[in-house]
Amino acid sequence: MKLNILTLCAALLLLVGNKAISQINSYPVNQTITISSGSFTIDVDNDSNDDYTFEILPLSGSLTAARVVSLGNAQVMDGSTFGYPDALNFGADVTDPYSSGNAALGTDVGGGGLFTGAGMKYLGLNLDISGESHLGWISLEVVASNDTIILYDIGYNTTPSDGITSGLTNLTSVNEISAIDFEIYPNPSENIISISYPNSMSSARYSISDLTGKLILKGTMTKNIDVSTLASGTYIVTLAESQNIGRKKFIKK
Incomplete structure (x- = not known):
């Protein structure tokens, strides 16, 4: 019985270990x-x-x-x-x-x-x-x-x-990816966030997701984005154009 319990524990640890290294x-x-x-x-x-x-x-x-x-x-x-x-x-x-x-x-x-x-x-x-x-x-x-x-x-x-x-994504571990360099201000923000990004990115699109990866807002890139309807919390802003991508966090007050 002791051997069986040890074997079961080892199997459970292996399963947990496999889950821990899963990557999306x-x-x-x-x-x-x-x-x-x-x-x-x-x-x-x-x-x-x-x-x-x-x-x-x-x-x-x-x-x-x-x-x-x-x-x-x-x-x-x-x-x-x-x-x-x-x-x-x-x-x-x-x-x-x-x-x-x-x-x-x-x-x-x-x-x-x-x-x-x-x-x-x-x-x-x-x-x-x-x-x-x-x-x-x-x-x-x-x-x-x-x-x-x-x-x-x-x-x-x-x-x-x-x-x-x-x-589901791994956005909870994302701080920023700098293939596209941009800034969010003010951050934290209550109603409007402004995005500073290269003028050459005329066809860029943006998306805003929560920390589970759920898409909340999306659209064609603009300097100002209305976030007044978002619940308070931390979100991920993603900018994408062609094969380039940038992500940064912002806090909704």
Whole structure:
């Protein structure tokens, strides 16, 4: 009995240790896909193997479909209606079943697709990295007409077969990333924060998240951002343009 207890304790310590080293890699995508823009393909973990393609397909007449194509061994979470991936809310577990191949995020035909006109939702991902399963998510929006997909952010667990929650990031450990140099003032702030950033960043976008990684505000970069509706606490401001990103904390009074 003593040996069994010691073995159990060792197993529990090993599990805790594995959880402790789990790391969520997350970054902004900030892409808008239309028929005229063409498809957008993403290599989530930057291993030179493409994982997903997002595209708008023209159907008969003016009808369109918003689609994700899983490449290689990649899959998407598809637990409700096969072929129509789940549109997850923030904080949902990414779990099986999954499907591969083509899947409709939204379509004008048959009323299919769970993302159509639903606002920003999360698509659960199951990645194949070096032959092992890694779970992840991508935040996106499909407009009601199914002719535009907007991709926001993406994240995945670097630990194989470890769980992940949609929208979860490691923002709690982020102080700042200086690929984009900017300042927030006043900080702390009660109503308006002003952002000082390079004038060349005309196409930059901003987002404000809480410390769990939940997206609170987003938009095209502007010098002043109204934060009066935010609850008091600490938040992360992210600026992104192309492959450049910067993050800093600010306190809402």
